Amino acid sequence: MGMRHALAIDAGNSKTDVVLLDSTGAVLGSARGGGFRPQTTGVREAVAGLARLVAEANPDGLPVEHVRACLAGADLPAEEERLAAELSGWGRTVTVANDTFALLRAGLRDGAEPCGVAVVCGAGTNCAGLAPGGRAYRLPSLGPLSGDWGGGAGLGREALWWAARADDGRGGPTALAAALPAHFGLPSMPALIEALHLGTLPTARRHELAPVLFAVAASGDPVARSLVARQAEEVVTMARVALENLELTGAAGVRVVLGGGVLSARHPLLHEAVLSGLAERAPRAEPVVVTARPVLGAGLLALDGMGAGAEACARLRGRF
Secondary structure, eight states, X not given: OOOOEEEEEEEOSSEEEEEEEETTSOEEEEEEEEOOOHHHHOHHHHHHHHHHHHHHHOTTOOOOSEEEEEETTOOSHHHHHHHHHHHTTSSSEEEEEETHHHHHHHHXXXXXXXXXXXXEESSXXXXXXXXXXXXEEEOOOOGGGGTOOOHHHHHHHHHHHHHHHHXXXXXXXXXXXXXXXXXXXXXXXXXXXXXXHHTSSOGGGGGGHHHHHHHHHHTTOHHHHHHHHHHXXXXXXXXXXXXXXXXXXXXXXXXXXXXXXXXXXXOHHHHHHHHHHHHHHOTTOEEEEOOSOTHHHHHHHHHHHTTOOHHHHHHHHTTO
């Protein structure tokens, strides 16, 4: 059999990576673009953006045996089916899954039956897992509608809320009231609120709020520390519930894979609280932090789909 090719796609809320690889794990082409948001731009427009990146990664139009697309917005089975239909024809076979499964695969051992739980804390939060035999667990991850809290965007909103109330007297004091506007070179919370409301400070810069929150928490501010503690509790709770649903709580060595920008940064207060919580509630689990680009997981899943072995997986890991 000749060389076979696959496309690995990881499309998150903030960025998209596409990689063309062969069955030996060699990367033949790649492309990077902006976030994938089918709920806001519409499915067809979002997929059209993916198509442009695919053409960039595979300019010679090499035939593709398998497409593995791990996509933000593929939160429900109906959404997976719709997106898979839109990608139909991109390869001989096409598999679409939520991008949390890319993180999970990146953190699992190569050559072993997939088994473990992944918790993403990036712009938002999500959780998914697999038990032996392929039984899956997943959260819908639709924000407050489905009971979610936190992530970088959520922490930023909370930081603004507490800072605004501290500034105008409705809430107790917090160093966030000075630190947030100062980060943007503004004199006060009213000035920051006005800049965000009127758009003179681009909405895209809100992602800078969470790192300021962590810095203020590290200085000892009680309000900021309470938000970090709540985020840790949310991460641990998602992992616990997933392990319970998959009947893996007592299994030794089951990996809890942690990733996304907030968790992969390993902010000491958050990281230590998550590890402590997991040690208490799932003492036999093995926490693993993944810092590699998420497209690695999509690529490993693509290699699995082609029946490639551990050597090909190791070669691909070496690129990321």
